[in-house]
Amino acid sequence: MHIMEGFLPWQWCAVWWLVALPCLALGVHQLNKVLSADREALPLLGVTGGFVFILSSLKLPSVTGSCSHPTGTGLSAICFGPWITAVVAAIVLLFQALFLAHGGLSVLGANIVSMGIVGPIAGWGVYRVLRDTPVNMYLTVFLACAFADLFTYFTTSLELALAYPAEVGGIGSSFVVFMGIFALTQVPLAIVEAIVLVLVFKYIVQLRPGILIRLKVFTEGKIVAAVRDA
């Protein structure tokens, strides 16, 4: 999902940086609040954020004959919301921009918007809609994680289409082409990633259900039922 350094005109780099910065500021603010309110929030942040580090380093081959990587942001979006997740994603993307030449400092804003902001918002939105319905808790986590992953690539495609409209068909036709490159490759990855993150979520529920209840990640009833079930 990285846009490579130099492949986005500076005007668009500026636009996406301007979108990303206030979100990051809000995320840092929320992070301070959550961490000072509950000591057990830090381990949960470590586990969910750690998976962003792990999963976004795995470049996996897919059906289109090209490689892509999962994002791992869904779980963090569910537990902490999209803004804190943006901060976690920004740290990973900065690491990759500085040491791996994946993405770069000028396109970092655009990459934060796709992987750290729009993807997590999509996943978080799915989770918020389903959270208080009778839909199974693990199914909710699965769908949220898959959406967070897919919408990251959806956003990258949109960012590139806006900057590079096709001569014939404009932004729409460019968008379809970039979606073919990014999103299609991503579908099987998103499904596997979401299943793995469901498993991780089950371990968190089993090990430390209290923090999930205190942060109101799911209703106490759902979490207690899941603990009893395990």
Place this chain on the structure above:
Amino acid sequence: MMLRRYRFEILAILAILAFAGLFVYTSSILGDAEFAGSDTIGSSQIAKITGTPEEEYRPLVWQWAPPSGEVESGLFALQAAIGGIVVGWFLGYWKGLNKQEME
């Protein structure tokens, strides 16, 4: 009972196996597939749309690049290792905390 208890573990293993199987299948029918990164393919698509050759896109901000694929894959492994250590550290911390509370 066991099957229900470990349903997500089983599902995860099956999903990973299916994913690997899909890879074996696609790489056998797509004989010339190079499995390049979608980032790279996206960039060549940009070059195609604009008509400007890929080499002419220069970084806007100076960028260090790993000198070889080996160095790059090592640094990727480092990224995964950092994540793995953090995850393992806190899962172990929780486990110890639970044990202490039980006593």
